Amino acid sequence: MQELNWTALIVFVVLFAFITWLGFAAAHWRKGDLDQLHEWGLGGRRFGTLITWFLVGGDLYTAYTFVAVPALAFGAGAIAFFAVPYTIIIYPILFLAFPRLWHVCHKHNYITAADFVRGRFGNRWLALAITIAGIVATMPYIALQLVGLQVVIGGMGVWGTGYAGDLPLVIAFIILAAFTYSSGLRAPASIAIVKDILIYIAAFAAVIVVPIQMGGFGKIFAAVPAQKLLLALPGANTTGSYGVYVTLAIGSALALFLYPHSITGILSASSGHAIRRNAAMLPGYSFMLGLLALVGFFALAAGVGGLPEFAGGFKQFGNNFAVPALYLHNFPSWFVGIAFAAIGIGALVPAAIMSIAAANLYTRNIHREFINSNPTDRQEAQMAKWVSLIVKFGALVFIVFVPSQYAIYLQLLGGILIIQTLPSVMLGVYTRWFNDWALLVGWAVGTALGSWMFVAANLTPNYPLHFAGYTFPGYTAFYTVILNLIITVVLTPVFNAMASGAAPSDATAAADYRA
Amino acid sequence: MNGGNGRGRNTGWSWWYLLFIIQLVAIVWPPFYNRAEPTFIGMPFFYWYQFLWVILGAILTAIVYFAVAHEPRSG
Numbered sequence: 001m002q003e004l005n006w007t008a009l010i011v012f013v014v015l016f017a018f019i020t021w022l023g024f025a026a027a028h029w030r031k032g033d034l035d036q037l038h039e040w041g042l043g044g045r046r047f048g049t050l051i052t053w054f055l056v057g058g059d060l061y062t063a064y065t066f067v068a069v070p071a072l073a074f075g076a077g078a079i080a081f082f083a084v085p086y087t088i089i090i091y092p093i094l095f096l097a098f099p100r101l102w103h104v105c106h107k108h109n110y111i112t113a114a115d116f117v118r119g120r121f122g123n124r125w126l127a128l129a130i131t132i133a134g135i136v137a138t139m140p141y142i143a144l145q146l147v148g149l150q151v152v153i154g155g156m157g158v159w160g161t162g163y164a165g166d167l168p169l170v171i172a173f174i175i176l177a178a179f180t181y182s183s184g185l186r187a188p189a190s191i192a193i194v195k196d197i198l199i200y201i202a203a204f205a206a207v208i209v210v211p212i213q214m215g216g217f218g219k220i221f222a223a224v225p226a227q228k229l230l231l232a233l234p235g236a237n238t239t240g241s242y243g244v245y246v247t248l249a250i251g252s253a254l255a256l257f258l259y260p261h262s263i264t265g266i267l268s269a270s271s272g273h274a275i276r277r278n279a280a281m282l283p284g285y286s287f288m289l290g291l292l293a294l295v296g297f298f299a300l301a302a303g304v305g306g307l308p309e310f311a312g313g314f315k316q317f318g319n320n321f322a323v324p325a326l327y328l329h330n331f332p333s334w335f336v337g338i339a340f341a342a343i344g345i346g347a348l349v350p351a352a353i354m355s356i357a358a359a360n361l362y363t364r365n366i367h368r369e370f371i372n373s374n375p376t377d378r379q380e381a382q383m384a385k386w387v388s389l390i391v392k393f394g395a396l397v398f399i400v401f402v403p404s405q406y407a408i409y410l411q412l413l414g415g416i417l418i419i420q421t422l423p424s425v426m427l428g429v430y431t432r433w434f435n436d437w438a439l440l441v442g443w444a445v446g447t448a449l450g451s452w453m454f455v456a457a458n459l460t461p462n463y464p465l466h467f468a469g470y471t472f473p474g475y476t477a478f479y480t481v482i483l484n485l486i487i488t489v490v491l492t493p494v495f496n497a498m499a500s501g502a503a504p505s506d507a508t509a510a511a512d513y514r515a
Numbered sequence: 516m517n518g519g520n521g522r523g524r525n526t527g528w529s530w531w532y533l534l535f536i537i538q539l540v541a542i543v544w545p546p547f548y549n550r551a552e553p554t555f556i557g558m559p560f561f562y563w564y565q566f567l568w569v570i571l572g573a574i575l576t577a578i579v580y581f582a583v584a585h586e587p588r589s590g
Contacts, residue, residue: 078549078561081561081562081565084542084565084566084568084569085542085543085565085568087569088538088539088542088565088568088569088572089539089542091572091573091576092532092535092538092539092576095535095576095579095580096532096535216556216557217556217557217558218554218556218557219557220557221554221557221558221559229551229559229561230549230550230551230559230561231545231549231561233549241545242545242546242549245545246543246544246545249542249543250543273584276580276583276584277580279576279580280573280576280577280580281573283569283570283572283573283576284573286569286572286573287566287569287570290562290565290566290569294562
């Protein structure tokens with residue numbers, strides 16, 4: 001077991017103290033009335049291009065991403081690089097569909113995707129389905145951020161037995177809960193700036209320093225086992241790893257901006273133009289994500305998996321310990337503190353945004369819709385603040401009492417669940433052609449079948465589809481959203497005919513989707 | 516109120532969006548780039564090719580952004 005790394009721990013704690021102060025001070029930044037939900041939960045929709053860049057980047061590239069993507073490269077090799085085509089596909093989607101969502105939400109004061117669906121399709125049950133998908137997909141994602149935090153805390157040699165071992169995590173979470181409650185979205189937005197700068201420093205240092213230490217990229221790639229270096233060639237009658245690679249990239253890209261925390265980040269932008277500029281600027285993060293996947297290979301080449309001092313870490317955290325081990329092995333302690341703080345703070349930013357997004361969904365689309373239809377602004381904002389606390393403590397309890405592997409399974413399932421909202425939300429900003437009940441049936445079938453396929457594939461998100469003697473292994477989210485869409489398209493004329501000509505309700509007008 | 520002839524302009528479509536198809540086509544077919552040679556600064560083709568497309572994709576997105584922002588339209 002490792003010794004306690006005092007230098008790294010002190011740097012880590014100092015940086016953590018700084019962002020704690022920043023999180024509370026953020027309440028006064030571009031000050032608004034925090035007793036209104038759009039001020040607390042969307043930062044008053046006042047963030048310009050640059051802040052949106054930090055916020056959305058801080059939101060999407062989470063602590064878990066920075067730990068798990070290299071870990072996948074470390075364990076499984078080339079397949080982990082699906083993250084690169086994934087990010088290439090994301091930005092056209094962001095550019096095309098989401099400024100339209102921003103405009104219509106701005107015009108009608110919609111805070112969530114379910115608000116939009118409620119207005120667009122006039123069906124509270126469809127909006128409820130979108131809400132449930134959002135909350136269920138978000139909860140394990142918050143829990144997963146804690147896994148990232150646990151890994152770096154363990155990496156500094158802070159180990160404990162029993163529940164005392166979770167104490168640092170509990171402290172970090174209380175801090176997170178407190179500043180989110182008091183400052184709303186302004187807290188993660190301001191902390192995201194610090195987090196992104198730290199992450200960039202840590203990532204670039206790794207990508208520049210480690211290859212120099214090891215004698216160049218050539219030597220590193222030469223140390224990667226041949227079967228991990230490239231995608232495995234598919235056998236006869238199957239699309240093999242090629243199909244998995246592409247469907248993972250496309251499916252993950254389609255799902256990404258449907259997550260409530262992504263939509264919260266997008267809606268807090270000050271204009272549709274800010275979103276489009278971001279679509280061109282966010283590839284800065286994609287490049288970094290690709291570099292970080294390479295860090296998994298660095299860890300392979302450095303052979304950290306076989307070093308006795310890291311055996312305890314790998315035993316406890318599996319391949320997720322690859323990145324912390326590489327930093328501990330190749331950098332001085334003070335820099336380890338910076339890198340680990342980057343990952344730790346990188347856990348708090350998305351966790352804050354996710355809990356705000358889930359709170360907005362509950363407050364607007366469950367409480368206001370089904371329980372108290374006419375709250376005051378103050379009641380609504382207060383409800384959201386309380387729900388954000390409950391959501392975070394739920395995640396904390398989950399991670400302390402349930403093995404973290406379950407959070408990972410549920411997060412993988414979350415991608416399959418959230419993509420089922422694509423026809424209503426992402427296509428809904430283009431067309432009202434779909435029948436709302438057809439959308440609901442498509443959603444239900446996609447959700448049920450996707451969950452079944454996930455279980456049938458032994459709790460993995462890739463399912464080997466058999467068809468006409470061929471096998472197509474691929475991302476379940478990708479397959480099931482296609483089925484969802486087919487069902488919706490087939491049932492729309494059927495349900496419309498049954499409704500016998502009643503004009504479909506739509507609170508929005510075509511002009512609402514444009515500047 | 517803007518009548519039938521305004522509808523076409525209001526769909527938000529621009530031919531510049533077709534540029535996005537280039538980056539999709541470039542990365543959607545792994546057999547095309549799943550190879551080690553040629554290497555670049557010691558990096559197998561599989562890796563530097565995809566990195567290159569992150570940069571090219573960003574450039575294409577920027578081109579579309581500026582082209583659409585400067586198109587003479589009401590939006």
